[in-house]
Amino acid sequence: MPFHEPRLPELVADGISRGKLLFTDDLKAAAANADMVVVAVGTHDGNGGWQTDTVRGALADIVPAMPDGATLVIRSTLPPDFIRQLPTIVAGRRQSAGRTAIPVMLNPEFTREGRAVRDYQQPDRIVLGVVSDPDGHGESALRELYHSAAAPIIVMGAIDAAITKLGANLFLATKISFANELAEICDAFGADVSTVVDGMSYDTRIGGSFLKAGVGFGGSCLPNQVTMTIRTAAQAGVDTPLLTAVDDVNHRRRTQVAERAASMLDGTVRGRRIALLGLTFKPDTDDLRDAPALTIAAELIEQGATVVAYDPMPTARDRSTTLVPGLTVEHAAADAIAGADAAILVTEWPEFVELDWGAAGATMRRRVLIDGRNVLSGERLAAAGFAYSSFGRGTYVPDGAAEGALASTGRVRTLQWGEG
Numbered sequence: 519m520p521f522h523e524p525r526l527p528e529l530v531a532d533g534i535s536r537g538k539l540l541f542t543d544d545l546k547a548a549a550a551n552a553d554m555v556v557v558a559v560g561t562h563d564g565n566g567g568w569q570t571d572t573v574r575g576a577l578a579d580i581v582p583a584m585p586d587g588a589t590l591v592i593r594s595t596l597p598p599d600f601i602r603q604l605p606t607i608v609a610g611r612r613q614s615a616g617r618t619a620i621p622v623m624l625n626p627e628f629t630r631e632g633r634a635v636r637d638y639q640q641p642d643r644i645v646l647g648v649v650s651d652p653d654g655h656g657e658s659a660l661r662e663l664y665h666s667a668a669a670p671i672i673v674m675g676a677i678d679a680a681i682t683k684l685g686a687n688l689f690l691a692t693k694i695s696f697a698n699e700l701a702e703i704c705d706a707f708g709a710d711v712s713t714v715v716d717g718m719s720y721d722t723r724i725g726g727s728f729l730k731a732g733v734g735f736g737g738s739c740l741p742n743q744v745t746m747t748i749r750t751a752a753q754a755g756v757d758t759p760l761l762t763a764v765d766d767v768n769h770r771r772r773t774q775v776a777e778r779a780a781s782m783l784d785g786t787v788r789g790r791r792i793a794l795l796g797l798t799f800k801p802d803t804d805d806l807r808d809a810p811a812l813t814i815a816a817e818l819i820e821q822g823a824t825v826v827a828y829d830p831m832p833t834a835r836d837r838s839t840t841l842v843p844g845l846t847v848e849h850a851a852a853d854a855i856a857g858a859d860a861a862i863l864v865t866e867w868p869e870f871v872e873l874d875w876g877a878a879g880a881t882m883r884r885r886v887l888i889d890g891r892n893v894l895s896g897e898r899l900a901a902a903g904f905a906y907s908s909f910g911r912g913t914y915v916p917d918g919a920a921e922g923a924l925a926s927t928g929r930v931r932t933l934q935w936g937e938g
């Protein structure tokens with residue numbers, strides 16, 4: 519597989535061995551024999567904006583070649599104004615090829631990286647957006663495709679489907695930035711954001727998911743869809759102060775990590791060796807797109823630190839050094855941590871959560887740990903002699919921890935709230 523996705527290699531191998539899955543780079547030939555064509559190409563420009571060249575190019579090849587009676591399904595996330603043009607684009611290509619009209623449907627995806635197979639096989643809902651389907655053939659073809667899924671199928675207009683997709687991601691992003699802002703309030707008043715969110719989550723109107731505070735959201739979907747929507751809305755004359763705040767809170771987090779590291783290392787990271795644990799934007803993927811770790815590493819290097827990173831994904835390790843000039847990677851967590859003045863946990867890979875931090879700390883120059891995902895226990899870390907800081911859960915400093923003596927203390931006697 520060209521990327522890491524749990525369970526996908528097995529499914530692909532099975533499909534190939536049973537002759538059910540074929541690959542080709544000949545779009546026209548593939549489309550010419552299809553009952554249904556699903557277009558799932560990328561639509562962002564890598565710079566926080568939309569691009570439709572790829573989807574337009576794919577349609578130019580595919581649409582004229584599709585047999586009469588086949589259904590065109592677009593799964594890519596499309597900009598709302600492109601949806602308006604879609605019926606004309608497809609109809610124009612069919613006409614100039616001298617072929618009859620085909621049904622055109624949207625079928626936005628809600629799968630998460632790292633859980634994509636499960637999310638696809640057991641979806642919460644299936645959304646179908648009708649771009650053009652005069653006799654209902656497109657809808658029935660998709661219902662047939664999803665006949666075994668035990669999820670509601672919701673049929674709506676194309677623009678509604680497109681904005682349902684965006685709205686879901688925007689809401690998830692909003693929840694995360696809300697949790698991060700709440701974490702700052704918790705730090706200021708000595709509360710623990712994890713306990714607070716847990717207490718809130720029993721209210722069924724609120725729930726507990728996507729309220730984990732930390733270094734914020736990354737990846738190719740949430741950050742881009744927030745900025746793309748802000749820009750698209752502005753072009754349509756709509757002001758989006760809430761989404762702007764969601765983006766600001768999210769990006770501020772990344773800078774705060776470097777500030778936090780400096781404040782825990784006597785005011786500067788210059789000349790310090792910092793172990794960065796986790797490069798991918800979340801566990802169970804090797805995806806580095808808009809990964810908080812890369813921004814944090816660049817910021818620390820800019821401020822004069824030596825940053826030594828480790829991630830369980832070899833491909834992520836290899837690629838990260840080309841994306842962040844000056845970044846060093848090690849091929850084991852222990853090697854990144856050894857000799858470090860501070861460690862920063864950026865991605866909550868189980869390997870870091872389960873690490874023997876007592877033993878790891880013994881190899882560090884100073885036992886300073888910033889937990890960017892709120893996954894470790896401050897009490898336990900402080901008991902192991904660490905100065906420990908997370909987001910919205912206070913900062914733990916072992917007793918007698920002044921001036922480089924962090925490595926020697928055993929138990930926590932001092933608990934300082936509100937630092938950093």
Ligand code: UGA
Binds near residue numbers: 629632737
């Ligand atoms: C997201 C959506 O969750 C999917 O439903 C959607 O289909 C997909 O985008 C898409 O549009 O293709 P994904 O980007 O794979 O999926 O990642 P998420 O699981 O949503 O996580 C995004 C980021 O938020 C990660 O960096 C994660 O660490 C962070 N996060 C998540 C938090 O900081 N706090 C949380 O409570 C949850």
